[in-house]
Amino acid sequence: MFTHSVRAEVWVEVRPTEDEEKVRRALSNVFIYDDLRVEESEGKKYLVALGLGFKSLIRVHNLIKEQGIEDSARSVLIKGMEDNRVVFHLHKQAAYAGVLTFVTEENESPLGPITFIVETNDPRRLIDWLAPRTSRGRRLYETPPPEDP
Template sequence: MEGTRSRVRITVEAEVRPTEDREKVLKAVRNVVEPESVRFEKIGSTEILVGESSTLASLSRLHSILRAERILDAARGAMKKGVQGADRMTIHLHKQAAYKGRLSFVSSDHESPMGAIRITIEHPNVREVIDWLAPPTVRGRPVFERRMPE
């Protein structure tokens, strides 16, 4: 199992705007992902929440919410657009929607008034991760359900 963990890296980043409460930004992030570690970094005058994990299990909430909200097709499209090579993808989520436990994909920070939550997934085969999180559907139902990739 240890070899698997080193091949996977999940990074979650969200700007904490001056008018925002750190705990609310943390809640928004934790409503959709469960990072193993969280820290706040100061870059100039900007504060960034950074969460990290070395296992896809930290995306289990995201996996569940996608099914509960029945947005697999939209999620799959957003994930495919975020693919960067064979082993990396980045998606952006609306921070205020995440705070309420909902998902709304955005294409950049500018589409979310308080900034987006950026999730970067590094895995040897990111297409397998997409198939696990958001499989293709027919009439709104998954064609298949995959196990969490190793």
């Protein structure tokens, strides 16, 4: 179905009051992309990044682990799972500071969220890799990343 086991498209709005370079930095702090383009839609400007393979999400994986937010991350990721896709949103200003904060409503990130649309053959395995189950704050297992063909 997919050339890679993971294909991630990430959208982030660049508001007129924002410095585009700072928005790029926020994006780069949480995502490793293979391609980046600027799109205009309905009078708004967006950075649209494409990442192929699990490596594109390694920063999300590492930040979840470093911050010890597996349980909350897992909950958000499972809620965003539909068919072969996982959709989630991150707080843009927190990402700029190198912190991973999930948002569930658009207004939680005043300058708009960073939106991830991740397609994968096995969304459950992706979630197990990004945010494994825990007990008393300790990971119960480590799932290897989804393999790229």
